[in-house]
Amino acid sequence: MKKNNYRPRIADSLLREALRASGAIYIQGPKWCGKTWTALQQANSVLMMQDPDQTANYMAMAEAKPSLLLDGAVPRLLDEWQMAPVLWDAVRFAVDRRGAQGQFILTGSTKPLDGDVMHTGTGRIARMRMRTMSLFESGDSTGQVSLASLFSGAEPEGIAGLDVEHLAFVTARGGWPAAVGADEGVGLQQARNYLDAIVETDVSEVDGMSRNPARVRALMRSIARNVAGPASVATLCSDIAGDDESLSPNTVRSYLKALERLFVIEDQPAWMPALRSRTVLRATAKRHFVDPSIAVAALRTSPAGLLKDFNTFGFLFESLCVRDLRIYAQKIGGDVCHYRDETGLEADAVVALHDGRWGAFEVKMGQARIDEAAANLLRLKDRIDERKMNPPSFLAVMTGNGYAVRRKDGVCVVPLPCLKD
Template sequence: MNEAAGIVSARDGYIARMADRTLAADLVSWPAVMITGPRAVGKTTTAAKHAEAALRLDRPEDASIVRDDPDAAITVGPFPLLLDEWQHTPEVLGAVKRAVDADQRPGRYIVTGSARNDLIAGAWPGTGRFLDIRMWPLTGRELFGDASQPSLFDRWDSPDRFEVPADPPDVLGYLRLALSGGFPGALRAADDQQRERWMRSFVDVTTTHDLEEFSAGRGRPRSPIRFRRYLQSYALHTAGVVPDSALIEAADLDRKTALGYHDILDAQRLVVDVPAWRSNRLRRLTSTPKRYVCDSGVGAWLAQIDFDAARRDPDARGRLFDTYVAAQLRAEAESAKVPVHLHHLRSQRGEHEIDVIAEFGFRVAAFEIKSASAPSAKDARHLIWLRDSLPPDQFAGGVILHTGRHRRWIDRDIEAVPIAALWGQRRASASA
């Protein structure tokens, strides 16, 4: 596979997203759907593909109609009606609440915009009325495979749940993919210099304009410089199991300020704290979350890791691959029909550690992420330990995701699988 192929295709038209299938299904059964996710991840573009009409509330003419009479403005249709950038006219949410309470017909409203409702939950009118769809940066499956296929976890019991492409990347190809990340704007960049400029602009807007929006009405003004420093501390610790104190110390902030910044970054979906997995059968497991920046490209830019640095530094390369692959699994979990909860596992003394635990129903699948191209039984030792510690019907399988070309079994219920098998082959029906 040419690892640049999907990046080039990002310039041409709409790339089908895994969220398309979820959004289409939700509109059949629910009156209002809200799409959340990081800035510039493609929420509006995807929503517009499913809408018959739109009110772009960042446009003065559309916003003024809503401010004059929000209830009347959203009843005209046609439906589904996209209400984009709701935070510019928050009163529109109350109008949607009243419309949904009065008429439960499905497929009427798609709402996009800021995720800051997470910080104003006490006054949030959408509770029980919106289905929430979280969008994440573009994945390998959306760029290189077929986004219309069911989630990995929905087809887990199929023998072809992993399908290795004919020409998967090598380790340096994966490194370039991880450094590019999945934000559409970064992928449209013509070269590394233009991508670097996009990253800088994205972080600047996030740590100034967005910080001001999220801080509005919440006491004293917040410092963009300190906020950026805290975000950088996450990037330096991405894919690490670290306590709050380590992030706070790295950012040189007091605890109250740092935790306030954490709440904002979490609401912006820029950072993801993966909780520790707990089991009654396993004792002495840590409860500290695993920290991620949501996108490996942005994380690498914040941590000042470029291609040469990652190529020479195995720790930086490992964190980068872990962050990249975890983002692929996060999107798979989000698009699954069966509820999937992602965790990590680490014993208190560090003798056992598993990168990602996926819990769906009673079953547990475990993933290790390796930058090596030919993982061995030694690399599977933590997966074997977990398999032997759980009831056979609970352990759904262990997977070592690696940078090689071949899928093979390493031990009973444990296999080595190329990372590219997460996106499989591109089907003729896949959108470019």
């Protein structure tokens, strides 16, 4: 069941390596991001739990003898396995019994509820996060500069292939596989359809708790207005009140938890480095949707609307950069955080690798504030206590257009439409 027009994903090589190292791989991420098709490229048999002709039969088998559903050529894909949570424990047991790697691939668009599975699967079932497509995967980045090469000290060279109008379009379209390559109207509709599905159905089905669609939509609109910022629950409640809706802090927390379980939101944690001074670091995470197109849909705007509101566009562009950096950093074993201290000094994105290396980005969509951003990055470098941690592998200003270069002060300028993993 291979897809002839499948677009290669960075996740392909990650899955290939993971299958060599673990008995089972659990691919988790938002619905419609391409998990199933990516898994199918490497699976040799498949169980589709959502097949309407077979769901009742599969559920009965899962209750009576779940091991029957595991029979098939390996790697065997168990798509949307969480419909029958017992499959998790069945896979864990089968991996133990077989003593071989690359036996199963599990995919799911929701995190299982506590108590749905008996065992964590640690050591037997590895987890792999999947997101929507980056600009490089969708063909909207030239890929002339790789994140890995920045960590190696290579000189960035390239020119962005997108103008500001197309940058607004790819922000609103997002990285949904069904949207990439589609006609403009069809592409833009995917994020709107996704938002409607989350609001009307998924956010209540995820844990069986009925939630008011209008209030969920109001919360998502508030998150969109505060995207790429450290909005607290209290801030969100106050912001929602401006829309003539009223949500208590506990309700907002419940809704946020449901959206997190659906992989709709993915906050950006704070980076906590060792500093030379006793400067207090801010530990609040920044708010992000898994794809900035969700924010565009929640705000009921469009590419043309973004071009009329560059303040909002700037925050959404930052969220687009964070999305792509997360995808690229995953390939080289890294996480994407942000830095902010009590003096107001900040870095929009810090890529911290698991081996201790790190690099920092300031995001500026245009060219006018590159000097200011570079100065901020150099101040951050001066505050790091290099006796206790590595100096930065690179400092870079990420822009929406222009050339990729290294400045005389050592700070790189890297347009997002030039970047790849």
